[in-house]
Amino acid sequence: MALTTANTPNREPMTTHVLLVRPALNRVYAESSVDLMAAELAVFSDRLLGGRVRDIAPVRLSGVPYLGFTCPDLGPDDAARLANLSSAYALFERRGDLLAPVELTPLDKFDDDLVTIQKYPGKTNEHFTKLLLNLAVVSSASAQDMLTRRLRVLDPMCGRGTTLNQALTYGYDTAGIDVDGKDFDAYAQFIQTWLKRKRVKHQADTTRVRRDGKVIARRFQASIGVTKESYKAGDALDLDYVNADTTEANRFHRAGTFDVIATDAPYGVQHGSRATGALHRGPLELIRAAIGGWVGLLRPGGALAISWNTNVVPRASLVDALAAANLEPLDEGPYLGFSHRVDQAIVRDIVVARKP
Numbered sequence: 001m002a003l004t005t006a007n008t009p010n011r012e013p014m015t016t017h018v019l020l021v022r023p024a025l026n027r028v029y030a031e032s033s034v035d036l037m038a039a040e041l042a043v044f045s046d047r048l049l050g051g052r053v054r055d056i057a058p059v060r061l062s063g064v065p066y067l068g069f070t071c072p073d074l075g076p077d078d079a080a081r082l083a084n085l086s087s088a089y090a091l092f093e094r095r096g097d098l099l100a101p102v103e104l105t106p107l108d109k110f111d112d113d114l115v116t117i118q119k120y121p122g123k124t125n126e127h128f129t130k131l132l133l134n135l136a137v138v139s140s141a142s143a144q145d146m147l148t149r150r151l152r153v154l155d156p157m158c159g160r161g162t163t164l165n166q167a168l169t170y171g172y173d174t175a176g177i178d179v180d181g182k183d184f185d186a187y188a189q190f191i192q193t194w195l196k197r198k199r200v201k202h203q204a205d206t207t208r209v210r211r212d213g214k215v216i217a218r219r220f221q222a223s224i225g226v227t228k229e230s231y232k233a234g235d236a237l238d239l240d241y242v243n244a245d246t247t248e249a250n251r252f253h254r255a256g257t258f259d260v261i262a263t264d265a266p267y268g269v270q271h272g273s274r275a276t277g278a279l280h281r282g283p284l285e286l287i288r289a290a291i292g293g294w295v296g297l298l299r300p301g302g303a304l305a306i307s308w309n310t311n312v313v314p315r316a317s318l319v320d321a322l323a324a325a326n327l328e329p330l331d332e333g334p335y336l337g338f339s340h341r342v343d344q345a346i347v348r349d350i351v352v353a354r355k356p
């Protein structure tokens with residue numbers, strides 16, 4: 001990527017716009033966030049803006065780092081889409097030496113503490129979760145409806161629900177599955193407390209799912225009003241969390257009912273991947289065992305984004321596993337730009353694939 005250096009101030013292309021990256025609390029993530037946003041912007045350009053965004057590169061203006069790009073005819077519809085980039089803080093149009101702010105109105109339906117308050121070991125960084133969800137959404141056949149339709153999002157290994165909370169923030173229906181009973185309890189407790197504290201109209205319930213007279217899972221379901229009026233009109237968001245093994249996902253949801261799947265797979269290090277009974281699978285084995293069920297739940301044209309630890313599973317093995325499940329991996333161009341270091345044991349990457 002063409003970085004401007006002190007000796008070559010005029011070599012940088014004079015881009016039409018600069019994006020200010022949201023300051024991240026996590027230092028390691030902050031180090032990667034400009035490069036990740038450059039790759040995300042390139043995917044948004046291809047999928048949502050007809051490839052009109054060019055010259056994407058980091059720039060420094062008076063010592064402050066931005067992500068520069070050129071899009072001479074950037075209009076309000078384009079800005080409305082770019083407003084949802086996972087680390088976008090502010091967008092400016094360059095007018096000579098001056099920066100003119102471009103108004104950003106992200107989709108957000110709820111306060112951002114819905115995704116930031118919970119802190120626990122093993123939480124997926126909320127900016128990164130938004131990136132993962134964005135990539136799945138803009139790579140799916142529903143990309144152009146991102147701002148207008150209530151999409152349905154599944155995280156089949158959802159932990160304490162960072163993806164579910166991001167999906168709700170977008171005003172989407174969402175479902176999660178996790179085998180860990182403590183995560184299930186913690187999420188059900190958290191979301192109900194949050195909804196009450198924020199005085200959000202809702203109704204919530206935990207039930208036991210039975211098959212052939214046996215309890216096979218616990219299920220938390222909620223209907224959540226974005227506004228009092230929409231809730232009264234019966235137009236509430238659906239939230240659903242099943243405490244079960246993800247290899248059984250298709251026992252709990254109807255085939256072809258999700259627009260996107262986004263999930264941060266177990267890293268195969270400190271938390272390990274868990275499966276029911278005596279089975280303890282590594283991340284690749286777990287994904288191979290579960291992928292057929294997940295693909296069945298996606299609509300045709302639906303997309304899946306998985307993040308994982310490349311120190312444990314090489315990219316090629318995961319891409320092969322997705323292709324073997326009849327998905328079309330998007331394994332070129334900006335989709336290859338998401339690898340980043342998390343800590344000594346984890347180098348995380350993202351793979352995206354589409355259901356034909």
Ligand SMILES: C[S@@+](CC[C@H](N)C(=O)[O-])C[C@H]1O[C@@H](n2cnc3c(N)ncnc32)[C@H](O)[C@@H]1O
Nearest residue numbers: 123124157159160162178179180245246274275
């Ligand atoms: C990296 S964590 C996801 C964290 C989540 N995104 C969050 O922010 O809370 C991976 C999750 O996979 C879950 N998991 C591992 N094996 C599973 C299985 N067989 N079925 C369902 N979930 C599983 C773990 O319990 C863990 O919560």
